Amino acid sequence: MFFVAKAMLYVCFSLLMGAFILYTVPRTSRPEIYITKKLILILIAIIPLFGIGELVRLTMHLGEDFGYWLTFQNIVFSFEVGKGWLFLTGISVLLFFMVLFNDIKEDRFFAGLAVFLIGGMGVSVGYASHAASLESLGFLAHSLHFIAVITWSGVLLVSGYFSRGEGPNLSFYKWFTPLAVVCLATVIGAGLWLMNYIVPEYVNSYLLDYGQALLIKHILLFIIVFYSLINGIWLKKRLNQGMSGLSLKKWMKAEGILLFSAFVATALMTQQTPPHDVADTLKMEDPSKLFTFSTGLIPGDNPMLSFSFSLMSLVWLALAVVLVLSIFATIKRNKSMILAVVASFLAASAIYIAVMSSVSL
Numbered sequence: 001m002f003f004v005a006k007a008m009l010y011v012c013f014s015l016l017m018g019a020f021i022l023y024t025v026p027r028t029s030r031p032e033i034y035i036t037k038k039l040i041l042i043l044i045a046i047i048p049l050f051g052i053g054e055l056v057r058l059t060m061h062l063g064e065d066f067g068y069w070l071t072f073q074n075i076v077f078s079f080e081v082g083k084g085w086l087f088l089t090g091i092s093v094l095l096f097f098m099v100l101f102n103d104i105k106e107d108r109f110f111a112g113l114a115v116f117l118i119g120g121m122g123v124s125v126g127y128a129s130h131a132a133s134l135e136s137l138g139f140l141a142h143s144l145h146f147i148a149v150i151t152w153s154g155v156l157l158v159s160g161y162f163s164r165g166e167g168p169n170l171s172f173y174k175w176f177t178p179l180a181v182v183c184l185a186t187v188i189g190a191g192l193w194l195m196n197y198i199v200p201e202y203v204n205s206y207l208l209d210y211g212q213a214l215l216i217k218h219i220l221l222f223i224i225v226f227y228s229l230i231n232g233i234w235l236k237k238r239l240n241q242g243m244s245g246l247s248l249k250k251w252m253k254a255e256g257i258l259l260f261s262a263f264v265a266t267a268l269m270t271q272q273t274p275p276h277d278v279a280d281t282l283k284m285e286d287p288s289k290l291f292t293f294s295t296g297l298i299p300g301d302n303p304m305l306s307f308s309f310s311l312m313s314l315v316w317l318a319l320a321v322v323l324v325l326s327i328f329a330t331i332k333r334n335k336s337m338i339l340a341v342v343a344s345f346l347a348a349s350a351i352y353i354a355v356m357s358s359v360s361l
Contacts, residue, residue: 223327
């Protein structure tokens with residue numbers, strides 16, 4: 001269950017980054033935040049605990065012959081993942097005491113310094129990543145991707161779940177919309193950069209658990225971007241027109257649930273074998289059970305997936321479009337958030353089935 005620790009690590013990073021960014025912004029340009037100093041300190045303290053999960057997993061895998069404690073020490077001081085964790089822990093300690101002895105909510109300088117330190121912690125995550133071990137600039141791609149994700153998602157999560165009132169005002173959108181656009185562009189660009197290192201055979205990777213998790217993550221990202229367009233463009237326009245009765249915070253919460261789901265998919269990916277060469281990977285492990293169940297296909301010695309749209313896949317794709325439009329209708333009529341979230345997951349499921357019903361060997 002190490003993926004749970006990984007998913008919670010992403011949540012902690014996002015909440016801290018979101019809170020610190022919002023505290024750097026004037027009060028008139030952000031919602032009223034009520035995240036407590038005690039909670040912030042707890043989040044900082046548990047980041048190294050969640051971050052150590054990968055070290056423990058490696059220790060359990062490698063330590064049977066040499067002893068677990070000796071193996072753990074060797075990983076911490078000799079492996080890049082261990083050095084990255086030490087760097088992460090060191091910055092966490094520094095950040096903890098800085099927040100403890102300063103009023104981070106009122107002092108925008110220290111809030112900005114905290115954003116910088118969280119960025120440094122994000123670089124340590126990139127340094128310890130699999131991409132960094134493959135290419136000298138891999139750590140940069142992973143760091144940019146990670147920092148962009150926690151910045152974008154962090155502001156959304158904190159604004160949605162730790163703010164008072166109905167949500168952000170127009171002044172908030174003036175700075176957050178450009179920030180979100182930059183973060184989204186960085187997420188996509190750095191994500192493609194990472195895939196070039198880790199998943200050069202993107203379609204073929206669907207045969208493996210890693211590729212399945214990556215596909216699900218991309219589908220969720222599509223739904224999240226759709227929410228961002230509604231929240232950042234349509235609802236902003238309605239707010240600018242002085243429309244009353246809008247609950248912007250409610251739809252930020254809905255987007256936050258989808259973001260957490262994407263975190264879980266990403267965490268699952270970190271527990272799987274990266275498919276640099278799908279055929280070679282299949283010699284060492286079985287194909288994804290989810291793939292074989294959803295397609296009924298059994299890969300051979302030299303698998304090569306291709307797309308061929310069928311009537312069934314087009315029907316599922318049409319259903320996905322209807323469900324996506326129902327999300328917009330739910331938000332437009334300000335209906336139940338649960339209804340929108342359920343429609344979102346159903347739309348993601350329909351897109352997944354459309355993709356899986358289109359692949360063939």
